[in-house]
Amino acid sequence: MTRNTQLLMCSEDMHRFMEAHQINSIPELFELSLSNMVLMPDFPFRLLIEWISLRDKFNLLFEN
Numbered sequence: 001m002t003r004n005t006q007l008l009m010c011s012e013d014m015h016r017f018m019e020a021h022q023i024n025s026i027p028e029l030f031e032l033s034l035s036n037m038v039l040m041p042d043f044p045f046r047l048l049i050e051w052i053s054l055r056d057k058f059n060l061l062f063e064n
Contacts, residue, residue: 010054011047014051017044029051
């Protein structure tokens with residue numbers, strides 16, 4: 001999957017969060033533990049569900 005295709009799955013809020021913390025890809029996003037990510041400054045907690053959904057989709061794509 002290309003970076004652009006991966007980022008199409010993200011909301012604008014997730015894009016802003018990733019840009020603010022210099023996270024350049026979905027795999028890089030998932031390298032962060034969820035417990036560390038929620039402690040990052042300005043983490044919008046509404047992204048928790050999106051993060052979990054993206055992680056599940058990403059894992060499913062790589063399993064198949």
